[in-house]
Amino acid sequence: MSVVSEIALSKKSAAAEPIPLLVKLSILFTLLLIFCTIFAQWIMPYPVTGTDLLNRFAPPVLFGGNWAHPFGTDNLGRDMLSLVLRAVQVSFVIAFIGTIGGAIAGTILGLIAAWSGGIIDDIIGIFVDFQATMPFLVLALALLAVLPNANMTLFIIIMCIYGWERYTRLARSVALAAKESTFVQALAVTGTPSWRIYSLHILPNAMGVLLVNMSLNFPATILAETSLNFLGIGIQPPDTSLGVLMGIGRNHIYNAPWLALIPGLIILLATLSVSIIGDWLRDKIDQN
Template sequence: MILRQNLSPAIVGCFCVLSFLTVLVMAAPWLSPSDLSEVNLLDRFRPPVFMGGTWQYPLGTDALGRDMLSLILRAIQVSLTIAVIGTIGGAIVGTTLGLVAAWIGGILDAIVGTLVDFQATIPTLILILALITVLPSADFTVFVAIMIFHGWDRYARLARAIALSAKSQPYVQAQQIMGASTFRIITRSVLPNAMAVLLVNMSINFPQTILAETTLSFLGVGIQPPDVSLGLLIGIGRDQLFNAPWVALMPGFLILITTISISVLGDWARDLVEAD
């Protein structure tokens, strides 16, 4: 189906951008020219080559003289890893709860429905900030687990609606009469029919997860030094916008093109699903 579509230059460009970023994420440890802990105060605020700098530091340095190329490569790796795991984890948790609640019904359905309504009434960032506040530390693993909460309710709501609709369909009722197990019906019949809608929702939720991680790191409650993320780099560089704008603008540009690319591909995927 995809191969028959007339791919516009914008779609191809977005594919290329995301493919390039994927390569950077996978090869970041080998592409980084220096260690993140390598500090050289004599080389602080060196400009990038496109602003009159030298190829010793192609993307310049920060306030501690650290190589911005190494920092950005690590930041891309951290931010996109958190976004991918958070999006997939939220999709798994929300979809599972939605399908099981709709199929079993009763008290479980009421509990899941209450949690979904509660999540919808309170901004997700407020909940995440509350969780970070009560937890003893917010290292990478804990932060990834927290980001799973971002958007799980939308998956649960979609999966529940699809499961409730499927329960009344003849093909599902026929499988129940033939003695098929609930697990087999859900995994073989209900879930495949829901995958297209859930994948489109993932493409919408992914840039939102990136922006949520960026916001938290910018506020200083996300990824903590000595590790680094795109949001943390923007937070570090906000005080040097006039004398060293590249520290904040380059990670900001990466966030911009990443979220735009994913949003464009998400709209394209939604159009494909609606066309079917």
């Protein structure tokens, strides 16, 4: 059997490998969260602003409560299931847009650095090193303290800053390696514009690596978002997020532990599920 046939058979067997059970469960849970994010407004049993002070701290079903409030109620008598659905929607939208925005900005800067070289490459490298050494929470706190009228849009823009330098480094390294390939050099000799080479030939080759990095960076973005909201400097009431719910729940951890336990468990399972999927995708790309 030839070497080419062996490589083809190994790729075929790798592609035919069944998806592990843990990955399947992670995909199902992620799809459930995506469904809740899209349809939260229609499946909420109660308005998130609806309060019932006579029914404060009602326990969830697993703690002896009733099915009128499956997840119980909070300190204002609001239905926790409705709050959790809205919190998942807000947290996932912020994390998704933040991850996509950081990936796009970082990839563009990485390609520009590889394309231009020289002083432009050095300047972008300085910003990358600065971002890598500056703790994100410190930077976010500074921006939220300096910029007035903090709102959802500003918070999403701040989340786009998180992790962009990783995409810049990845895109730059892939582009520099591709520039040395015979194919790209042949295109340059034939007069193909640089923007066309980078957008149609180099970028598609880097998409696999960038997508895997996005799947691994997404959980970190969720944690960064929830950390800021937990500190009370992100989303403000009456709106909510998973971090906001945990911030409220910490004040009632002894008499109503479900207020912090439920959003904390969702954050744990969400980040774990996306990380498992990202690791599985990385292994599949490495095999191919």
